[in-house]
Amino acid sequence: MKNMLKLGIILAIYASVACVGLAFVYAGTKKVIAERQKTDLEAALNDLFPQGKGFDEVTGSLKSTEPSVTFNNVYEVKDGNGPLGVAIRAVGASYGGPVTVLVGVGANGKIAGVKVLESKDTPGLGANAANPTYFVDRTKRLTFTDQFKGKAVTDPFEVKGDVIAITASTITSKAITGIVKVCGQTGSQWLATQTGGTK
Amino acid sequence: MILFKIFISAFLIDNIVLMRFLALCSFIGMTTDEGQSVGMGLAVTFVTVLATTVTWPLYYFILKPMGLEFLQILVFILVIAALVQLVEFYLKKSAPALYSSMGIYLALITTNCAILAVTFDNVSKGYNFIESIVYSVGVALGYLLAMLLLAGIRKRIATSPIPSFLKGTPILFVASALLSVAFMGFAGLVK
Amino acid sequence: MKRYIKIFTNGLVLENPLLMLMIGLCSALAVTTAVANGLGMGLAMTFVLLMSEVVISAFRKLIPDSIRIPVFIIIIAAFTTVIDYVLKAYFPDLSKAMGVFIPLIVVNCIIMGRVEGFSYKRPVMDVIPDAIGMGIGYTWVLVGISALRELLGNGTIFNIQIMPQSYKPILFFVLSPGGFFVFALFISLNIFLKSRLKNVEEERK
Numbered sequence: 001m002k003n004m005l006k007l008g009i010i011l012a013i014y015a016s017v018a019c020v021g022l023a024f025v026y027a028g029t030k031k032v033i034a035e036r037q038k039t040d041l042e043a044a045l046n047d048l049f050p051q052g053k054g055f056d057e058v059t060g061s062l063k064s065t066e067p068s069v070t071f072n073n074v075y076e077v078k079d080g081n082g083p084l085g086v087a088i089r090a091v092g093a094s095y096g097g098p099v100t101v102l103v104g105v106g107a108n109g110k111i112a113g114v115k116v117l118e119s120k121d122t123p124g125l126g127a128n129a130a131n132p133t134y135f136v137d138r139t140k141r142l143t144f145t146d147q148f149k150g151k152a153v154t155d156p157f158e159v160k161g162d163v164i165a166i167t168a169s170t171i172t173s174k175a176i177t178g179i180v181k182v183c184g185q186t187g188s189q190w191l192a193t194q195t196g197g198t199k
Numbered sequence: 200m201i202l203f204k205i206f207i208s209a210f211l212i213d214n215i216v217l218m219r220f221l222a223l224c225s226f227i228g229m230t231t232d233e234g235q236s237v238g239m240g241l242a243v244t245f246v247t248v249l250a251t252t253v254t255w256p257l258y259y260f261i262l263k264p265m266g267l268e269f270l271q272i273l274v275f276i277l278v279i280a281a282l283v284q285l286v287e288f289y290l291k292k293s294a295p296a297l298y299s300s301m302g303i304y305l306a307l308i309t310t311n312c313a314i315l316a317v318t319f320d321n322v323s324k325g326y327n328f329i330e331s332i333v334y335s336v337g338v339a340l341g342y343l344l345a346m347l348l349l350a351g352i353r354k355r356i357a358t359s360p361i362p363s364f365l366k367g368t369p370i371l372f373v374a375s376a377l378l379s380v381a382f383m384g385f386a387g388l389v390k
Numbered sequence: 391m392k393r394y395i396k397i398f399t400n401g402l403v404l405e406n407p408l409l410m411l412m413i414g415l416c417s418a419l420a421v422t423t424a425v426a427n428g429l430g431m432g433l434a435m436t437f438v439l440l441m442s443e444v445v446i447s448a449f450r451k452l453i454p455d456s457i458r459i460p461v462f463i464i465i466i467a468a469f470t471t472v473i474d475y476v477l478k479a480y481f482p483d484l485s486k487a488m489g490v491f492i493p494l495i496v497v498n499c500i501i502m503g504r505v506e507g508f509s510y511k512r513p514v515m516d517v518i519p520d521a522i523g524m525g526i527g528y529t530w531v532l533v534g535i536s537a538l539r540e541l542l543g544n545g546t547i548f549n550i551q552i553m554p555q556s557y558k559p560i561l562f563f564v565l566s567p568g569g570f571f572v573f574a575l576f577i578s579l580n581i582f583l584k585s586r587l588k589n590v591e592e593e594r595k
Contacts, residue, residue, distance in 0.1 A: 018468040026269040029479035223415035273467040310497045312416040364578045372574035379567035
């Protein structure tokens with residue numbers, strides 16, 4: 001019994017040292033990770049709304065109407081005169097796992113742009129949604145996400161209809177298109193309430 | 200319905216061995232005999248489901264609320280190691296024949312990457328408790344299926360002419376490659 | 391010195407963990423779709439292996455035999471967590487590409503096997519060449535497999551176009567079956583190399 005207690009204590013000591021050490025590493029890297037995420041977000045928002053002069057995170061009032069798509073973060077982008085648009089960080093199910101997309105919805109009722117942030121799809125297939133050198137339209141050199149720029153939020157958003165699919169990756173194409181559609185609809189509705197209210 | 204989808208994805212479409220390359224050591228090492236494969240598969244299923252029932256609540260009720268997510272790797276693997284010890288202990292007492300036939304492979308279940316991967320997946324895929332259980336059962340049965348398939352194929356290989364440079368392990372991997380291609384056919388099964 | 395060299399080269403071919411000992415396979419096939427990933431994984435694994443082997447060897451007199459496995463697990467898990475967070479902070483793309491396989495380093499049989507079978511019984515000076523040798527043995531196979539898979543399956547190496555523009559990538563190689571298949575070729579290559587080495591040694595005698 002005494003031996004077991006001694007062994008237990010030794011084990012506990014090793015475990016505690018490990019945990020404390022890890023806590024240090026975590027604290028140290030946490031800052032770097034957060035910084036990096038912030039810079040990445042700013043870069044992404046700038047990409048979608050080049051005329052934007054600042055953004056605020058919006059909590060609570062804009063939620064997804066589609067049960068399979070979740071809105072993780074919503075950012076309202078302004079340009080000094082009022083809301084320019086809203087960028088929604090949305091997650092939906094795709095082929096290899098959840099796909100995270102940043103969808104920019106302009107106050108003009110058009111999609112400002114789409115960026116794939118995280119994807120677990122197969123490289124060479126679904127992962128091409130995020131590939132800057134994979135063109136769904138070779139003559140116009142449009143990538144899969146490029147084609148959403150300037151699209152009206154009221155469009156049908158049908159893969160193989162008004163949306164070109166990634167070859168052999170229908171599931172991924174439909175997943176992302178679905179997310180963009182929900183973001184577009186709910187985003188522009190929300191923007192309408194904002195501009196109606198502040199002006 | 201969504202539970203069925205999760206199950207089929209884990210079992211066939213995203214088969215843990217043939218599509219995700221996990222649990223390969225036991226896949227190659229324990230498929231010489233169909234009985235052995237089934238025994239191993241069932242043991243892994245048991246430990247996996249048990250591991251999920253312990254690690255899921257541990258993460259959501261203790262680690263996350265206390266901001267200790269960085270201890271996930273440490274805690275999860277220790278839980279699995281402890282569970283395997285418990286299973287070993289229990290088997291030794293109540294089914295000594297099975298215990299001795301499994302030999303060292305029982306302890307090796309701890310290092311079975313598939314089990315740890317499942318516990319991680321439950322969190323990263325955001326499954327709730329029921330979904331996690333269904334997922335772990337699906338994955339484990341998928342493992343059992345893959346093991347059984349390879350064991351059957353190995354019997355055939357033993358009596359077939361194989362080119363000398365493929366004899367031994369290489370041909371097993373070629374066979375696995377073909378099994379993997381077959382399983383890719385399941386891809387469109389669930390929307 | 392000669393002894394250290396022998397320990398070091400052991401892990402490269404003769405007792406190559408992946409091709410001869412057949413351990414640590416899972417991560418080897420899954421992350422080798424691109425050379426960057428294969429290299430990253432190899433180096434990450436080598437880091438955890440080296441740190442774990444050194445710590446366990448240094449503390450071997452202070453680890454009671456009956457609880458050695460849990461203690462090994464704690465130490466290996468700790469270093470795995472360290473590399474996980476370091477990658478997340480400084481190489482986030484690599485971290486995302488390798489996904490769950492970084493945490494899975496903790497159950498990489500190579501590390502557990504080496505620690506239990508070697509560093510628990512040897513002094514620190516012996517385990518350092520062993521860890522580096524095994525680590526490089528693991529890494530060269532990973533890089534080799536990734537190079538073949540990325541080249542044939544994507545036409546690139548390190549995302550630099552190597553194959554001519556007209557080359558249509560054979561997707562098979564970057565998908566699961568391709569992994570198994572390429573690995574089969576590597577194993578048979580290693581078996582061939584090993585028998586050659588044995589012939590050379592016997593001729594010398």
